Amino acid sequence: MEFTTNQTAYTNDGPLKMYRIWYYFREAFASIWRNLSLTLAAIFTVAISLALVGSSLLVREGAERATAQFQEGVEFIVFMNADATVEQDGAIRDVLENSPAIEDYAYVNQEQAYEEFSTLFSDKPDLVNSVSPAVMPPSYRIVPTDPSAANVTELARQFANQPGVKEVATATEAIRQIDDFSTRVSQALLIAAVVLVVVSALLILNTVFTAIGARRQEIEVMKLVGATNWFIRIPFMLEGTIHGLIGAALAIPALFVVDNKVLAFFQESDAVPLFRGFAVPDGFVWDTSIWLLLIGGAVGMIGSAIAVTRYLDV
Amino acid sequence: MIRLENVTKVYKGDVTALRAVNLEIQRGEFVFLVGQSGSGKSTFIRLLNREEVADSGKILLAGKDLGSLRSWSVPALRRNIGCIFQDYKLLEKKTVQENVAFALEVIGQPRPVIRKNVPAILDLVGLTQKADRFPDELSGGEQQRVSIARAFANRPTVMLADEPTGNLDPSTSVGIMKLLDLINRRGTTVVMATHDRSIVNSMQRRVIELDRGVVVRDDSHGIYDEPNGVYE
Numbered sequence: 332m333e334f335t336t337n338q339t340a341y342t343n344d345g346p347l348k349m350y351r352i353w354y355y356f357r358e359a360f361a362s363i364w365r366n367l368s369l370t371l372a373a374i375f376t377v378a379i380s381l382a383l384v385g386s387s388l389l390v391r392e393g394a395e396r397a398t399a400q401f402q403e404g405v406e407f408i409v410f411m412n413a414d415a416t417v418e419q420d421g422a423i424r425d426v427l428e429n430s431p432a433i434e435d436y437a438y439v440n441q442e443q444a445y446e447e448f449s450t451l452f453s454d455k456p457d458l459v460n461s462v463s464p465a466v467m468p469p470s471y472r473i474v475p476t477d478p479s480a481a482n483v484t485e486l487a488r489q490f491a492n493q494p495g496v497k498e499v500a501t502a503t504e505a506i507r508q509i510d511d512f513s514t515r516v517s518q519a520l521l522i523a524a525v526v527l528v529v530v531s532a533l534l535i536l537n538t539v540f541t542a543i544g545a546r547r548q549e550i551e552v553m554k555l556v557g558a559t560n561w562f563i564r565i566p567f568m569l570e571g572t573i574h575g576l577i578g579a580a581l582a583i584p585a586l587f588v589v590d591n592k593v594l595a596f597f598q599e600s601d602a603v604p605l606f607r608g609f610a611v612p613d614g615f616v617w618d619t620s621i622w623l624l625l626i627g628g629a630v631g632m633i634g635s636a637i638a639v640t641r642y643l644d645v
Numbered sequence: 646m647i648r649l650e651n652v653t654k655v656y657k658g659d660v661t662a663l664r665a666v667n668l669e670i671q672r673g674e675f676v677f678l679v680g681q682s683g684s685g686k687s688t689f690i691r692l693l694n695r696e697e698v699a700d701s702g703k704i705l706l707a708g709k710d711l712g713s714l715r716s717w718s719v720p721a722l723r724r725n726i727g728c729i730f731q732d733y734k735l736l737e738k739k740t741v742q743e744n745v746a747f748a749l750e751v752i753g754q755p756r757p758v759i760r761k762n763v764p765a766i767l768d769l770v771g772l773t774q775k776a777d778r779f780p781d782e783l784s785g786g787e788q789q790r791v792s793i794a795r796a797f798a799n800r801p802t803v804m805l806a807d808e809p810t811g812n813l814d815p816s817t818s819v820g821i822m823k824l825l826d827l828i829n830r831r832g833t834t835v836v837m838a839t840h841d842r843s844i845v846n847s848m849q850r851r852v853i854e855l856d857r858g859v860v861v862r863d864d865s866h867g868i869y870d871e872p873n874g875v876y877e
Contacts, residue, residue, distance in 0.1 A: 351753060549736060549747075555694075556799065557723030558751035560716075 351562070358566035359573060362542045369541055370574060373534040377578025377630065380527030381623045382585040386593075387520035388619050389586065392611045393594050394513030396451065398506050406475050406483045407501040409490045410468040413441065419495025420469075427471060432486060435474040441467045453612050468497050528630055531578065535571045535634030542570060543642050550643070564639045571635020572628050579627025583620040590616050646672040646803065646834050647693065652702035654688050654858075662688035664858040665702070670836065670851075672802070675829045677845050678838040679869055680855035686838035689855070690807045693836065694726055695719050707802055724752055727796030727804045727833070731811035733788045735780040741791050742767060742776040748795045762798065770794045770824060786817035793824055797833075804828060806837040810844060818844060845869040 363370050411420060427436045439447070444467035449459045475486055487499040543550070553563050590611060647670040654663040663685045670676055678686045691697040692704055695711050704711040707725055714722060735744050742763050749759045767773050770790040780788055789809060796804060806825065810818035822844055829835045839845060845852060845868060852867030853860060 354750065548734070552734060552736060552747065552795075553751045554720075555723065555728055555734070556748040556752060556795070557720040557725075559720045559753075562751060562753070 355566050355569050359569040362546070362566065362570050363573065365545060366538060366542050369534075369538040373531060373538045373574045374578045374581065376527060376531040376534050377575055377627055378581035378585070380524050380531050381579050381582035381627055382589075383520045383524035383527060384626065385582060385586040385619050385623050386589045387517040387524060388622075389589055389594065389611055389616065390513050390517045390520065392615055393597075394509055394517075396610065397509055398502075406478050407473055407487050407490075407499055409471040409473065409499050410497040411470065412495055412497045413466055413468055415469075415495035419493070423471065423490070423493060423495070427473065432476055432482075433473060434476045437472045439470045439472060441465065441469050444469060452610060455610070528626070531575075532630050532634040532637075535574050535631050536638045538574065539567050539571050539635040539638035540642050542567060543638065564643060567639050567643070568632060568635045571631040571638070573631065575627035575629070575631025575634075576624060578631075579620075579623045582623050582627070586616055586620060586623070646670055646674070646707060647836070648703075648705040650703040650705075652692065652699045652704055654685075654692060654697060655700050661858050663692070663699075663855075666858075666860055668853065668860060668863065670834060672834055673829070673832055675826070675835045675848070675850040676837070677848070677850060677852045677867070677869075678836065678855060679840070679845060679852055682840075683857075684855040685858040686855055687807055688858075690728075690805050690836065690838055693803070694728055694805055695722055720752075724799055725801050725803065727793075727799070727801040729789065729792045729796050729804070729806045729809045731808040733780070733785075733792040735788055735791055735795075737780055740777050740779055741772055741783070741794075744780070744791055745794045745798050748798045752799060754799075766794045766798055769797070769827075784817070785813050786820055789813065789821050790824065793821070793828070797828055800833075802833060804833050804835045806835065806839075808838055808840065810839065810841050815843065819847075822848065842869040 409423065411423070424438075427433050441464040445462070445464040448462065448467065452458045473486075475483055483501050487501045490496055491499045550563060590613075594610060649666050649668050652663055652666045653661070655661050666689075678689055680686055688697065692699055692711070693706060695714065699712060702712075706722070709718075709722060711722070736747065739747060745766055746759050746763050749762065754762075764773065764776070767776055770793055772787060772790055772794065775783060775787060780791065783791070793809075804825070809825070810821055813821065818841060825835055825837065826848070849866050849868070852862065852864045852869070854862035
């Protein structure tokens with residue numbers, strides 16, 4: 332090699348050349364390993380906060396699905412016996428058509444009821460297979476002229492006494508209960524989650540700050556020989572992002588536990604009518620998981636970006 | 646190569662480190678900066694390396710105006726400048742060759758280039774045998790050689806040296822000076838701040854003397870003491 336001076340232009344080095352990716356990851360993981368206890372604290376905080384965020388979303392989705400039948404002004408549902416006679420059915424229909432107390436109604440036959448049931452429990456094929464259209468109760472979804480609770484309760488009482496009627500579910504009580512419940516639970520979870528997300532960002536910031544401190548000398552030399560600012564920053568930001576992603580990855584199994592155990596517990600309890608509809612399909616849990624990964628990565632990147640801009644001085 | 650026009654640098658607390666300095670250093674020159682502690686030598690070096698920015702006046706280095714240089718262009722400037730210090734600034738957890746390779750790695754040189762250049766540079770500074778040693782296993786002179794190898798790894802056009810022999814005994818210092826002289830003869834401009842009388846006297850190169858931030862002497866083939874013996 333000839334030792335002449337560097338007369339040519341500076342080396343062309345974009346910060347994202349392939350051969351540098353390896354460097355960034357090596358540095359980030361070396362730093363995580365050096366700083367393991369702080370890193371674990373940051374990761375677990377991210378995991379707990381994101382598990383809460385996810386649970387809050389699941390509870391809200393469950394509540395929405397449980398009350399899906401009561402949309403567009405439907406205040407109560409008259410379920411007929413599966414073996415109700417044509418006369419019994421006709422009597423009910425006659426009242427619905429002619430009573431001034433009834434604004435509108437929709438008939439859901441056994442086929443449609445079965446369709447709805449299979450959609451609601453699409454991820455529980457055993458349950459769907461255990462029923463058939465023949466055992467599903469046909470129903471009338473009824474929009475009353477006066478939606479006040481007292482009126483709806485009175486109408487429901489009258490319908491419940493008609494021959495051929497299996498049961499009457501009213502929105503006013505059931506929806507209020509389920510809405511109250513889910514709003515309270517999901518809000519409490521969300522507040523706790525937001526606080527913890529901020530705490531995780533601060534913990535990641537602190538961890539990355541410590542990592543920067545451990546490499547002060549190296550950073551000084553890097554600046555001295557002309558490493559670009561991004562080259563110095565990226566491993567630290569990658570480190571924070573990895574914290575966030577690992578935390579999110581740990582929160583995902585927790586989400587499935589919430590789905591399979593906690594929501595299932597409500598479905599099986601008879602505490603509140605309609606809780607049996609309190610289910611979310613696995614697809615929604617996976618979608619939520621992707622959101623958690625995005626949030627986790629973003630929290631990690633933001634936390635480390637603040638650390639880098641405040642303490643790196645590059 | 647380097648030009649200072651009316652350069653003044655004042656630190657916080659009204660300490661004037663350099664006052665209206667005008668001078669020019671040609672490509673390939675070897676320049677000693679002498680003067681007592683606090684005379685502004687280190688500030689001079691730090692301004693050229695753009696660790697500091699002048700408060701007034703203009704500094705040109707390799708055609709670049711350092712005052713108007715954007716912060717994102719500073720790395721490009723530094724790749725053209727090698728720096729060595731009294732305390733070497735070596736990374737204790739890296740071996741000799743890793744320390745040198747590090748300087749190339751972090752400016753994005755590809756692995757094959759690093760593998761080819763590092764042994765050649767270690768050969769130049771005479772440390773091939775000690776490539777796998779750690780800094781704390783080396784003598785002061787050897788550590789300074791590593792730091793020179795690192796500074797020269799990217800073959801800069803300018804080498805800045807701030808008291809490079811400050812911690813070394815006279816015979817070791819001579820070895821370091823021979824190395825700097827070799828690098829200078831290969832075309833690199835060398836600016837060296839020093840207190841070392843015998844080195845300056847033996848090299849017979851340009852001497853710029855600073856006193857409280859002012860250039861008081863500029864001899865093209867000077868010695869450490871003023872010819873009339875006034876300076877001590």
